[in-house]
Amino acid sequence: MTPKDALKGKKVYIYARVSTDGQEGTLPDQLKTIKQGLKKLGFKGEPVIFSEQFSGTKNPIEDEKFRPELAKMLKEVQESKKAPVIVVRDIQRFTRDPYDLGELYNPLRRKNISIISINENMVLGTKKLPDPQADLIAPILVSAGGAEVSTRKLQTLQGLDRSKEKGILQGSTINFYRKESLEPRQEMVRLLRAGINQTNVAKRIQKSTSFVRKTRSTINVLREKGGDKLVDDYFDTINLVRDFMNEKNEDITGSKHLLE
16 A cells, blocks of 8 residues: 555544654654655645654553653544544654554554555555555664664763773763753863853853863863873763763663663
8 A cells, every 4th residue: 555545535643753852853844744745645634743752762551651642642543533544754753662663553553543654655554454565664664773772872881881991970970961952061172172262162052151160170181181082082971871861861870770
């Protein structure tokens, strides 16, 4: 079945998801891509939209606090009086875990509710209308996304171990500023290297001059210990942890939380 065929006579539900504010474009951009794709497929109706910022590795069946918008949509489509279809930009928006794909999609599959992926131009098969090719490809695409997250997790743990060996991130808990688009310490170093004075640097990164002074002192200590290479390792570690926290959509403290 083609995406165009799967849309005929159906009530369309759009699901959009990002893990972080900066990941893979904003939610509005993602929704725009889906709507443009629907338009090309000849859809002229008004879709029902569910969107959220949450990690694709979270499963609302495991905990109701995970991906509440997905949980609401799944409930609504199964109770819809008119035959529904779910549309996503790509299958990894639905989930990044191949095991969750089966758990989340099987109830829909049994009720002959399809999922259309705009970017992959495919329709997941249902019990009544199976699609062997899409049913084979979808778990592979999801697994690729899950492998990416697992790789990032491993890299983060390895980065933390290397940093501890070099004396980085020791002592009191470090603030990773995960909600800020730019890592303020790294941006501070960049601006100072560009010749901007301390006061103006503080204004640009929206931090106090005390923050700049203390951070500059920390960077100088690292540079004395291992030169610019150690400073680069420091920021590599921070950015790995920031990325991982944003993928999980939660703050972590110390490497033991990365194992959860």
